[in-house]
Amino acid sequence: GQQLNQSPQSMFIQEGEDVSMNCTSSSIFNTWLWYKQDPGEGPVLLIALYKAGELTSNGRLTAQFGITRKDSFLNISASIPSDVGIYFCAGLFNAGGTSYGKLTFGQGTILTVHP
Amino acid sequence: ETGVTQTPRHLVMGMTNKKSLKCEQHLGHNAMYWYKQSAKKPLELMFVYNFKEQTENNSVPSRFSPECPNSSHLFLHLHTLQPEDSALYLCASSQDLEGVYGYTFGSGTRLTVV
Numbered sequence: 001g002q003q004l005n006q007s008p009q010s011m012f013i014q015e016g017e018d019v020s021m022n023c024t025s026s027s028i029f030n031t032w033l034w035y036k037q038d039p040g041e042g043p044v045l046l047i048a049l050y051k052a053g054e055l056t057s058n059g060r061l062t063a064q065f066g067i068t069r070k071d072s073f074l075n076i077s078a079s080i081p082s083d084v085g086i087y088f089c090a091g092l093f094n095a096g097g098t099s100y101g102k103l104t105f106g107q108g109t110i111l112t113v114h115p
Numbered sequence: 116e117t118g119v120t121q122t123p124r125h126l127v128m129g130m131t132n133k134k135s136l137k138c139e140q141h142l143g144h145n146a147m148y149w150y151k152q153s154a155k156k157p158l159e160l161m162f163v164y165n166f167k168e169q170t171e172n173n174s175v176p177s178r179f180s181p182e183c184p185n186s187s188h189l190f191l192h193l194h195t196l197q198p199e200d201s202a203l204y205l206c207a208s209s210q211d212l213e214g215v216y217g218y219t220f221g222s223g224t225r226l227t228v229v
Binding site for chain 1: 119121155156157158160163171205207213214215216217218219220221222223225
């Protein structure tokens with residue numbers, strides 16, 4: 001089946017630093033999603049990407065859909081303490097028509113921000 | 116209330132107990148999902164429902180029994196669980212099975228089996 005490799009597994013950074021994480025896949029996706037999970041909560045969608053090469057921003061977050069359709073990255077600029085949490089990438093491949101896609105999740109990147 | 120609501124937030128049960136997890140979505144979505152989240156593992160899809168019909172059972176043991184009476188409600192009935200079933204159980208919904216706009220997750224039920 002499809003697998004996503006997300007790296008790094010964890011990051012410890014100082015407040016104000018920029019963060020970068022990525023996901024790679026052995027197969028192509030036509031949608032990439034990035035989620036954040038706060039402690040004790042469910043994942044919340046941050047950014048959705050629908051086109052190879054697409055670069056999308058949401059405040060201090062920027063994500064890109066890799067040109068090969070097998071990877072995506074997420075950048076967080078000028079990190080703040082509330083950025084702490086687990087970040088998940090998720091990929092979706094839809095064949096279209098009556099078939100449906102199924103989200104495949106990465107293992108997550110645990111982000112710790114020191115004030 | 117909006118979004119996806121899960122109850123209870125925390126549950127401790129013995130291996131011989133029977134309990135149920137509840138999920139309710141107020142988003143008008145047609146597809147609902149159960150996921151299991153264990154420490155240091157990716158999210159594991161358990162069940163998928165579309166218009167209250169089960170479309171996927173991801174080889175889940177029969178001690179987990181889902182029920183979807185309508186498109187807004189999803190239950191997970193639990194009986195004779197094992198300690199390794201302790202995890203965060205997440206419910207999610209999406210507009211349709213294509214899921215291209217992503218899934219909306221609930222806050223989860225933290226289950227501990229003793």
